[in-house]
Amino acid sequence: MAEEQVRDTDIFANLKEEDINSKKVARFTLFVCLIAAVAGLMFGFDTGVISGALAFIQNDFQVPNDSLTLGFIVGSTPAGACIGALCGGMISSRLGRRRSLKVSALFFIVGALVCTLASGVAVMILGKLILGLAIGIASFVTPLYLSEVAPENIRGSMISLYQLMITIGIAVSYVSDLGFAQIESWRGMFGVTVVPAILLLIGVHFVPGSPKWLIAKGKDHEAIEVLKKVRTSVDKIRTEVSNIKDTLKVKHDGFGLFRANANFRKVVFLGIVLQLVQQLTGINIVMYFCPKIMEMAGFGSHNAQMWATIVIGITNVLSTFIAIALVDRWGRRPILITGFAIMAAAMLTIAACISLHTDNGGALAYVTVGAVMIFIVGFAASAGPLIWVLCSEIQPLKGRDFGITCSTASNWISNAIITTVFPIVLGAIGNTATFVMLGVFNFAFIFFTMMYVPETKGISLEGIEKNLMEGKKLRNLGDAS
Numbered sequence: 001m002a003e004e005q006v007r008d009t010d011i012f013a014n015l016k017e018e019d020i021n022s023k024k025v026a027r028f029t030l031f032v033c034l035i036a037a038v039a040g041l042m043f044g045f046d047t048g049v050i051s052g053a054l055a056f057i058q059n060d061f062q063v064p065n066d067s068l069t070l071g072f073i074v075g076s077t078p079a080g081a082c083i084g085a086l087c088g089g090m091i092s093s094r095l096g097r098r099r100s101l102k103v104s105a106l107f108f109i110v111g112a113l114v115c116t117l118a119s120g121v122a123v124m125i126l127g128k129l130i131l132g133l134a135i136g137i138a139s140f141v142t143p144l145y146l147s148e149v150a151p152e153n154i155r156g157s158m159i160s161l162y163q164l165m166i167t168i169g170i171a172v173s174y175v176s177d178l179g180f181a182q183i184e185s186w187r188g189m190f191g192v193t194v195v196p197a198i199l200l201l202i203g204v205h206f207v208p209g210s211p212k213w214l215i216a217k218g219k220d221h222e223a224i225e226v227l228k229k230v231r232t233s234v235d236k237i238r239t240e241v242s243n244i245k246d247t248l249k250v251k252h253d254g255f256g257l258f259r260a261n262a263n264f265r266k267v268v269f270l271g272i273v274l275q276l277v278q279q280l281t282g283i284n285i286v287m288y289f290c291p292k293i294m295e296m297a298g299f300g301s302h303n304a305q306m307w308a309t310i311v312i313g314i315t316n317v318l319s320t321f322i323a324i325a326l327v328d329r330w331g332r333r334p335i336l337i338t339g340f341a342i343m344a345a346a347m348l349t350i351a352a353c354i355s356l357h358t359d360n361g362g363a364l365a366y367v368t369v370g371a372v373m374i375f376i377v378g379f380a381a382s383a384g385p386l387i388w389v390l391c392s393e394i395q396p397l398k399g400r401d402f403g404i405t406c407s408t409a410s411n412w413i414s415n416a417i418i419t420t421v422f423p424i425v426l427g428a429i430g431n432t433a434t435f436v437m438l439g440v441f442n443f444a445f446i447f448f449t450m451m452y453v454p455e456t457k458g459i460s461l462e463g464i465e466k467n468l469m470e471g472k473k474l475r476n477l478g479d480a481s
């Protein structure tokens with residue numbers, strides 16, 4: 001203890017109020033925000049790009065509509081993302097957050113180049129797998145880095161900004177796809193993603209390391225140098241360093257806790273199921289196959305399909321604001337229940353439109369666009385961001401890394417499986433039945449939410465942990481004790 005105090009006094013010895021220039025701090029923090037935002041943008045860009053490219057790739061490589069190959073082309077990115085997210089924890093604790101972001105940027109560049117130059121389906125799948133790895137690492141490291149570098153008062157908005165950038169990236173990819181569709185170049189669609197990836201790589205070179213990671217590695221002096229650039233007073237820096245040291249004292253042994261504690265196991269399973277539920281809403285079927293859905297609904301021309309897809313992308317961005325505004329006012333449960341009800345109704349409407357459609361578009365095609373938009377509003381304002389929020393809130397401190405790794409992996413595994421088998425399911429049971437099934441899933445999730453999802457609005461993370469360890473039911477984890 002005495003030794004620790006001597007060390008602490010020592011590390012703060014050179015810290016003076018006049019070294020901190022709050023104007024510079026604000027500018028630098030904005031710069032760090034922007035770079036992290038580019039990581040989110042890349043994530044979205046590479047998620048969305050396939051939707052417009054798919055038809056051209058199918059044409060060039062002769063891939064039939066209801067084939068497993070088609071599923072692999074789409075599903076390889078989420079599969080790679082799953083591996084990336086699983087390794088994200090290890091990479092970011094070994095290399096540090098900043099270097100992991102560089103690795104991710106490198107994968108974004110290599111993956112995009114492989115896809116752009118792909119000579120056949122196998123190379124294409126390899127390139128998309130590498131892009132997936134990049135997305136997986138970025139999806140684990142970026143929010144972590146942001147939460148460790150951002151000042152406390154803007155931490156929440158920084159993480160929301162990141163979510164928002166993902167949806168903006170998806171929308172941008174739809175617009176860029178439309179541009180390259182005019183010259184029928186799917187290679188251009190992938191090639192253009194190299195530009196922001198290079199900007200990310202250069203940008204990350206200039207952002208500072210994470211103070212928490214530096215302290216965990218015993219590099220206290222370096223951490224203080226970083227904090228001087230992103231915090232506005234000496235007091236804040238001292239408090240933060242001591243808080244970081246306190247959290248580091250808690251031994252993280254998630255797997256040990258998982259084996260020993262049935263309450264923790266319950267909550268790990270809840271995280272896994274919540275992410276599975278998010279994917280079973282059908283969100284990525286809409287994200288990746290949007291132009292195809294428009295085709296089923298009767299939009300004949302590829303251009304019209306892509307315009308409709310852009311409208312969907314913009315709706316996704318705008319609706320994310322609804323969640324940001326409502327999450328701490330309405331609470332998690334009512335928002336989720338409303339969202340699932342909207343998504344169920346929208347999926348059933350899409351099914352009806354597809355079953356009634358005629359080849360020449362007409363009013364029904366517009367009703368389909370409307371229904372897909374309503375589905376997206378339902379998702380982006382509820383399960384989209386909220387499942388991520390819940391998955392981080394319900395895990396106890398000691399097992400948080402383990403719990404979040406499991407739920408994030410579940411997100412990507414279910415995403416990969418669902419998008420890979422989607423073309424097969426369409427072939428086997430037909431378009432209408434597939435969307436009816438998705439509608440029924442969303443309807444069932446209303447009851448799942450009522451029975452198992454806790455209301456975590458306004459309760460501290462410590463309060464949730466106390467309820468969990470007292471053996472309360474999952475639904476009651478957010479009750480005031």
Ligand code: BGC
Pocket residue numbers: 047166167278283284287316383384385411415
């Ligand atoms: C989901 C992703 C999805 C994205 C769409 C996220 O919350 O986890 O699978 O592609 O929302 O905006």
